[in-house]
Amino acid sequence: MSERAYRVDTTPRLAQWRIETLSSCTYRKSDPFKIGLWNWYLAVEKNKQLYVKLYPEVSSLTREQPPIASFVIKIVSPASPNRKTLIHPGISDKQLKNSDDFVWATDTLLSGRLIIDVEFLDLKIAPPSGGEPASIWTSYQIEKQSTTTVLNSLSWMLAEGIHTDITINAADGSIGAHRAVLATRSPVFRSMFSHNLREKELSTVNISDMSFDACQAFLNYIYGNFKQDEFLNHRIALLQAADKYDMSDLKEACHESLTEDIDTKNVLERLQVAHLHHLPKLKRSCMRYLVNFGKIYEICEDFNAFLLGADRELIAEIFQEVLGAWKGF
Known part of the structure; x- marks a missing residue:
């Protein structure tokens, strides 16, 4: 046929x-x-x-x-x-x-x-x-086109510095932004600009714990200009910013992404991040990778160094996981 x-x-x-x-x-x-x-x-x-x-x-x-x-x-x-x-x-x-x-x-x-x-x-x-x-x-295509147009316009406003009214000072550079956009995306920014705080008076926000590149990635996300490589390179910094500025959608996006590419080079850092930022799924994934899949034995030196500076509560959780795995054999 x-x-x-x-x-x-x-x-x-x-x-x-x-x-x-x-x-x-x-x-x-x-x-x-x-x-x-x-x-x-x-x-x-x-x-x-x-x-x-x-x-x-x-x-x-x-x-x-x-x-x-x-x-x-x-x-x-x-x-x-x-x-x-x-x-x-x-x-x-x-x-x-x-x-x-x-x-x-x-x-x-x-x-x-x-x-x-x-x-x-x-x-x-x-x-x-x-x-x-x-x-x-009808409405779906119109809505999709409208959303795309708005996001492109916001991205252009940020990239070209059109009518910016606030300056974001990162650790190694500054970026112009818009109060209204920041306030819409973060209740912390909204509070800054609504009360007589230093940021409102001086029209500046100091984010000294972020590099310029990480801060640019943070603002790009806020303005809807998502860039995959940029996001992947700065996930941990973005996660910290999401916690600091109460952006649950960004925190969840980072949380999900960080669970997807755990390996022996990053698992200990991710475990520490999961503990500090209360990310249960990431913590479970790291524990399972280390204990259930036996990767803890492949990074003995790094793991011993990690234990010297880790939080005691986290150390206790790790050893409980190890003991539980041994009982399972």
Whole structure:
């Protein structure tokens, strides 16, 4: 069978699968096709009944934001008299996650060439924060474009120093910023600028415990100008700033990221950071890496030096973990 037999032709809202022949006791699945944000599949099965399935490809996007679909689906027999067409009554606002969510069974067994025709009337997704589902073809795209434009504008304001009204003094340099933006993102900054504190009077904020590069990364995050390499290079400094300026979203982002690339070179530093900043997931991950996977024996000298300066409470936790692991053998 040719590759063409599995291809689905599409427009932005219409999908058509042309099947030349479909014999009895046959199952066929199309190639993936893109409609909206998702890849989709059509499948047909001919046995005692004719079954048609429509479902999105399994992916992280489908799991996190499954499509809520409204569509009209038809089975057309072009070679039959009067171009016989079966039309499903219609699907409205149905959430589709897997191949069992939409199955159309019909007793009419059409023969010869078939066309499976799907016209998507709407595709919606539910906002991650909750609320009513929104169409990806109207409000979703407008909102996405608007958000992108705003973030680009904020990034440009910071990069070009447009109408800055506060100076951030890092350990080795200064950066102009905007009180309103900082106050919106951090309750600590908001308090500084709302009361008659030194920062309000002098229009400066001293962050002497951050390097210029780390401070730039901190401000880029605040202004929505996320840069992956910059973030990865300054995660610990960003974590400290997140704690200091009460930015829970940044703290959680650093927490999650620091758990993802633990190795023998950084595990002791990360363990100390986890203890100081009360990061339970990172602490558990470091303990497990050191004890359960036996990496503590590969860095004996570094570990002994670490114990000389570590907090007693943390040392006690480590040895409890070691004792627990020994009991497990």
